[in-house]
Amino acid sequence: MYSAYDNEFKKISINDAVAGQTYFCPTCKKKLFVRVGERKRPHFCHYRNESCIDYWKYDESEWSDKWKSSFSNDEVEIVHYEHHIDIEVKNNLGIMFSSTSMHRDTFIEKTNYMLSNINNAMWLFNLTDLYKKGIIDPKRDRVIWRNIWKMFSDYPYVDRNVWIVIEIAVKGISWFGILKDIDRSYDEKTLYIRRWHKEEQFRQYFNDIADKKDPEEPYVEEEERQRKLKEEADEKARVEREKQETAEKRRLEELERQRKEEREALLKKQQEDKEKEAALLQKQKEDAEKEAIKQEEAKRNYVLQCYANDPGMKQMSDKLSKLEKLGRIWEFSHLADEWNKKYGFPWLYSEFYH
Numbered sequence: 001m002y003s004a005y006d007n008e009f010k011k012i013s014i015n016d017a018v019a020g021q022t023y024f025c026p027t028c029k030k031k032l033f034v035r036v037g038e039r040k041r042p043h044f045c046h047y048r049n050e051s052c053i054d055y056w057k058y059d060e061s062e063w064s065d066k067w068k069s070s071f072s073n074d075e076v077e078i079v080h081y082e083h084h085i086d087i088e089v090k091n092n093l094g095i096m097f098s099s100t101s102m103h104r105d106t107f108i109e110k111t112n113y114m115l116s117n118i119n120n121a122m123w124l125f126n127l128t129d130l131y132k133k134g135i136i137d138p139k140r141d142r143v144i145w146r147n148i149w150k151m152f153s154d155y156p157y158v159d160r161n162v163w164i165v166i167e168i169a170v171k172g173i174s175w176f177g178i179l180k181d182i183d184r185s186y187d188e189k190t191l192y193i194r195r196w197h198k199e200e201q202f203r204q205y206f207n208d209i210a211d212k213k214d215p216e217e218p219y220v221e222e223e224e225r226q227r228k229l230k231e232e233a234d235e236k237a238r239v240e241r242e243k244q245e246t247a248e249k250r251r252l253e254e255l256e257r258q259r260k261e262e263r264e265a266l267l268k269k270q271q272e273d274k275e276k277e278a279a280l281l282q283k284q285k286e287d288a289e290k291e292a293i294k295q296e297e298a299k300r301n302y303v304l305q306c307y308a309n310d311p312g313m314k315q316m317s318d319k320l321s322k323l324e325k326l327g328r329i330w331e332f333s334h335l336a337d338e339w340n341k342k343y344g345f346p347w348l349y350s351e352f353y354h
C-alpha cells in the first residue's frame with residue numbers, strides 16, 4: 001500500500017513514512033507497519049495475523065507509485081466501502097493503474113466499482129515492458145499486439161464514461177494512447193488509438209474529464225476544421241482540374257478542327273492538282289494529235305510539192321491512175337522520214353525513181 005493514516009489520523013504516503021512507527025489501514029483501520037526490503041520498495045503492510053477486508057490486488061509497481069506521488073495525498077487511494085480507487089481527480093474521475101493482465105471478471109468488477117462510486121472511470125495500463133520485449137508494435141493510430149491479454153480480447157465496455165489508456169515509454173518519453181476501439185478479427189489483435197499524448201497533454205486530458213469538459217472536443221473541433229480545410233482544398237483542386245481538363249479538351253478540339261481543315265484543304269488541292277494534271281495531259285494529247293495530223297499533212301504537202309515540181313515524177317504520174325498515185329504518195333510519206341534521215345533530202349528523189 002502506498003497510503004496510510006498516522007496515529008493523528010492524518011493521511012500520509014509511504015514516502016513520508018518512518019520505519020518502526022505504527023500506521024493504520026485506510027480501509028479496515030487495522031494496524032500497519034512499514035516493510036523495508038532489499039528487493040522491494042518500502043510499503044505499508046498488514047500484520048501477518050490481521051488480514052484486510054480488501055481482498056483486491058492493486059498495482060504496487062514503481063511505475064504506479066511514481067504516478068501516485070504526483071498527486072496530493074487526498075487524491076490517492078480513496079476508499080469506498082471495502083476497496084479503494086487508486087486516484088480520484090476532482091471527485092469526478094477515478095483512475096486505476098495496472099502493469100499486468102487481470103481476469104476479465106476482475107476488470108469488470110473494478111470498473112463497475114469505479115463507476116458506482118464516481119462518474120468517470122479510467123484505466124491506465126503500463127505496456128512499456130511489452131514494448132521492450134517486442135510483443136506490442138505501436139503505430140501512428142494503432143497498436144498491434146500478438147497474444148493480446150484476454151481481458152482486452154473480451155473488452156466489454158462501450159460506455160462513454162470508461163477510458164482505457166495505455167502508456168508506453170519510448171526512449172524515456174512516455175506516450176499515452178487513448179483507446180478508440182479493439183479489432184479482434186485477426187490473430188494479431190489491434191488496439192485502435194484515438195491519439196497519442198505526451199504526459200502534459202494526457203494530464204490535461206484527464207483533468208478535462210474531471211472538469212466535465214469533453215476532452216475530445218478540441219480535437220473534434222480541430223479535426224472538423226482540418227476536414228473542412230481539406231474539403232475546401234479538394235474542391236478547389238477539383239475545380240482547377242476541371243478547368244484544366246476543359247481547356248485541354250478545347251485545345252484538342254481546336255487542334256482536331258485545324259487538322260480537319262488542313263486535311264480538307266490538302267484533299268481539295270490534291271483533287272485540283274489531279275484535275276489540272278488531267279487537263280494538261282488531255283491538252284498534251286490533243287496537241288500531240290494535232291501535231292501528228294499537222295506533220296502528216298506537211299509530209300503529204302511536201303511530197304505533193306516535190307511531185308509537182310519534178311518533171312520525171314510528173315511524167316510517171318501521168319501514167320499512173322489516181323488510186324496508184326495516192327498509194328505511192330502514202331507509201332512515200334511513210335518512207336520519207338527514214339530516207340530523209342538516211343540520205344539527206346537530195347537523194348530522196350533518185351531513190352524514188354529507181
Ligand SMILES: [Zn+2]
Pocket residue numbers: 025026027028029030046051052053054
Ligand atoms: Zn486493511
